[in-house]
Amino acid sequence: MTAHESAAAPVADSRPIVRSHHGDDVEDRYEWFRAKEDAEVIAHLEAENSYTESRTAHLEALRGRIFDEIKGRTLETDLSVPARRGDWWYYGRTVEGKQYGIQCRAPLASPDDWTPPVLSPDTEVPGEQILLDGNIEAEGHEFFSLGSFEVTTDGSLMLYGVDVAGDERYTVRVRDLTTGEQLADEIPGTFAGATFSPDGRFIVYSTVDDAWRPDTVWLHELGTAVDTDAKLFHEPDERYWVGAGFTRSDRYLVIGLGSSITSEEWLLDADDLRGEPRVVWPRREGIEYDSSHAVVDGEDVLYVLHNDGALDFELIRVSASDPAGASEVVIPHRPGQRLLGVSTFRDWGVVGYRRGGLARLGMLDYATGAVDELDFDEPLYAVGSGGNPEWAPPLLRLGYGSFVTPGTVYDLDVATRELHLRKRQPVLGGYDPEDYAQARLWVTATDGAQIPVSLVWKRSFGEAGAAPRPLHLYGYGSYEHSIEPGFSVPRLSELDRGVVFAVAHVRGGGEMGRQWYEDGKLLAKRNTFTDFVDCARHLVDAGYTTPAQMVAEGGSAGGLLMGAVANLAPELFAGILADVPFVDALTTILDPSLPLTVIEWDEWGDPLHNADVYAYMKSYTPYENVRTDAAYPRILAVTSLNDTRVLYVEPAKWVARLREVGADALLKCEMVAGHGGVSGRYNAWKERAFELAWLFDVLGVAD
Template sequence: MALDSSGSATSNSGAVLSAPIAKRVPTERVHHGDVFVDDYEWLREKKNPEVISYLEEENAFTDAQTEALAPLREKIYEEIKGRTRETDLSLPTRMGKYWYYSRSFEGKQYGVFCRCPIADADDWTPPLLEVGVDIPGEQVLLDSNELAEGHEFFSLGASSLSQAGDLLAYSVDTVGDERYTLRVKNVETGELLPDEIPGTGGGATWSLDGTHVFYVTVDESWRPDSIWRHRLGTEPSADVRVFHEADERFGVGVGTTRSEKFLVIGADSKLTSEVWFLESDNPEGEFRVLLPRREGVSYSADHAVIGGEDRLLILHNDVVDGVKSENFLLSEAPLADPADQTILIPHRADVRLEDVDVFSDKLVLSYRREALPRVAVWPLTSDGYGELKEVDFGLTLFSAGLGGNPEWETPTLRMGLTSFVTPMQIFDYVPETGELLLRKEQVVLGEYNADDYEQRRDWAVAADGTRIPISIVQRKDAPAGPKPLLLYGYGSYEASIDPGFSIARLSVLDRGMVFVVAHVRGGGEMGRFWYDQGKMLTKKNTFTDFLSCARHLVDTGVTTPDRMVADGGSAGGLLVGAVANLAPELFAGILTNVPFVDPLTSMLLPELPLTTSEWEEWGNPLDDKDVYDYMKSYSPYENVEAKDYPAILAMTGLNDTRVYYVEPAKWVAKLRATKTGDSQLILKTDMTSGHGGPSGRYERWKEIAFEYSWLLGTVGLAEAEPAN
């Protein structure tokens, strides 16, 4: 096997392992008069033994290339493990007559779902459950470790209790392809009912009386397109499809209002949505549409009781007085006439309304202002609405949101708070007094002290003058001057990368690295317009924003190009793949998981999972030459050139149905054949997992340790000892 510019690796045994060179099988792709010759499309043939052999050769090469990092990997793994309370209990959540919680056990990969009875119906203070102390009346509802036994991969999909609390609908995926088998368990007797439905989506929803389960199935391209009704005790072949979405841009889901009065079907594309309601005590009735879909209008709706009357609360981005409510507004309407709306909270250019949660006597608004998520509580009174109050968490850089609150009537609200330096805190908020009662805080074993770290917000300026938020976290005792730095970005689907604590990240922070998030356009941090300016024919803003952030960090002396690594996964892999082509000299390394690096090929194949529904994100290159040309101009795979690249570690899963393994495989193969220089280039394929990587927590920690050891080695910190 010939060597390429990535060289060869020598194992401890002295054997030299050459970098794999994928064979070339030229395949022509012709669209809009453009001919593209793809030498590596043959790697898409997953069942071809030659493809599997090539991936295994890449894995062997990666093992040899990183063998010297094995002691560091093991050390980081032990650090993560050593900081984590392996045997623990979650904070109980009240629902019906029980407190529900999960347990974790040292040495076990997965959680155990449990409950215990409520001692006093008027007591909303969660019981203080302690490890090693018997819990009166405890029931184990579901032990994922037992379900996972004998499987290399395991993922729990649905976990839904009937309203009476006696039946549990759950589903499992043991392959990693996100297709689940749905089962029903009588949790009072422990009996597993004969009902078994293969090939479902991840969720399940009960009718009010517990006689029917509603679930989702996907079509051949993995699009959730149908809602089915299953009556307990009948064969799946008798199930009734109650909703089918023919438009390939849309996916569907099913749930209930918190009041449990209505079953709800949502049909959503990236730009348009439609909601259907049905009384949950009439499961065999006909769903009715609330507001017929209109192109470009997204909305959601929930049931409220205001002044003793059933009402709808509708969050939408429709045009009002000639102006598009791009950041959404909140309106109220009669249940009988959803179109007869009264605006409660008007659209604001500086506030993005994201959600409204309805309870019997209050509303909770979730929104985003100044690139941070916020929460406000709005009482419902006999006259209508009381005084809306934003919850003050006392931090300047944070992430806060509503937690699990399944009950319609509740005197307190479960909320979560975290930051880059604050382990997750869970509060019960008391609306009447404004108190935040700390109920549980994520335990970090060892000597973790938040005061040893600092987080701050900075701003870069893009080429067009747009200010790009940057979040920075590091140790306070880090030496002055430029430091090794990991720059993370995503920038798609209006997803916001909010401040969050990570036990694993301490292993790199404590060795002197700075962790930075570039909140680039295409995400949602600054509102809907932020998203709109980083998609379709403005997608390149995502990449140039990231480069502006990188240059800002260099210009301000935070780091240097030879000590900075770019990190992004999935659509964030597209981002870092693109910047590797645009400005390879800015980075010492590129770290990417399940990277979407061959986007044009995927968007030209409507039979692939997600493709048609993604056209509203990227554009439709099949029908639009401008979109085709634009995507081709930034596709990481199609723009690989004969030049020096940073070190690259690409990781993927063989069973990924969102971003096929073939994308990073083709990308690495083309880089090997094209790039110059001797920088490291390695591909690691998990042969049993999908988009989310390994399923068990210990396996995930090992995967993180692999990434972090490579990261530290790339920036020259492989020998660094952690502080503390």
């Protein structure tokens, strides 16, 4: 036995607590871990960290090499592509040796200037102003996150929201950019996404209830006391999240609320924010919609995307003054083409949708309703519009990338449809995308469903599938969230060692349309798990890899997937990496006092009041289904003490239970971090280097 294997694992006290629901009594020996302020709990987590560090100490040099590879491929001093707003170009800087970004701006050359300046780290930018240096703001704090950042339309004031604990509660502050003075206005305990009113007189922000649900929208007038802020909207129903933002046209404030299956919007005139909001469509259970304001033929209209009788959504146009009145179908429902959203500008719109498992973008002609799809020549890619704050631009900013093409910024000339390359993410060290390949294969699930699997690999090791290779299989499969084929610098450290990276686009995600999501939630949730197992088994049977050469990874709800497949098919994997894993799902969803529980009932079901849902969730929840008859793969669970979405207690309990049956399970708990892990880019690289070193050790990949 090697030194790193001989360390003694922490043994947690067994303090049984009985949970009773629907006539079922369950003894939980580790629920006492939930007492976050208990010194014994903290001591146990610290002991777990010490054990994990001792068990992985032999990987320290490898971790250092991986970190150096990530760092060495990254242009540390760099600038983003400027985006125009008002009289300024706004952009961000990163500086070598600095953890956090720096927000900057520079004046336009002229009012007709729509071509962003080409910025170089080595060249001074004329008229540059540093608006916010995250490194200065983070001084004295182990954690720093920016949840809100905005400048008024006239460029005179800036707001920013800061979290220094990782619990996603932000304090909003305001700075006068003409004088540099910090204003007295300070709003604690906000949710992310605070915004200025178009005239700069007000801040609109949201707060959360005790269950971490954004439930109230507030109006703060600059220069007044926070305790006099006006409550614009409050939603008492615990199933609904609430948020607010202004239309690109600055015509309305839109207050949006939604559960997983139902939504509702209210409009306030931007020039009368103390008025009464009016509903677009009253909520109806199971109906989702969102609206976007435009002006067509001189009339204020709303383009409304909805699923009323349209599973994959349709787009209609209605009068903004009478949204429940007459409507015109702009894009009819087409099964299998999932409409995702519409962004409206003065003269045209942009429609996002999914077809064939890929994201698409199309330009919308207001006069005809025609949609002109943008073409890209890679078989797998991700594309979206973003960074377009102006109401009447001649150009549309796009983000593009693939598994092999680094993140790319284009400006589309809307009149000519010409794409202007503004920037491609630099990858140092001689990266050549031609050295890598990507492909998609389709796996037949047990029930006949066709599951897309995306692959990327380095060509010099041979074609994927030509011979068994180390393989890293990633999955998520919840909330209709799609895993896009995007580029990753840390992933190159895998590919360059001969590892094939794969994504199983399992049901419960949104890759193949709304039905794909419906078939992987509630009482169909098991499809998510069996799809992943079917994909893993196919990759073995087809010769891509072997069980001894495969590691699975998933995070959050994807961590639930990891725990479930560990129980379903432990023999298929050499290791399982579970990031902030939702592995004690039933205990959490039974407790409506916990963050997010009630709103989650639309996703998982309500086991508190429904015995069938209780029995179904109990049948798959990883913590309650740890097997005594299984030889588990090596497991690494990573969590954060201040995570408000998936509490640290879930993976802590899971690891303790796995140890009872002899599993080689490690827990790494960040003691100052939230759901997204550590803050700061260097810290994030170190965290990923830790995980990849463990993964390479499991796979036996030679360094």
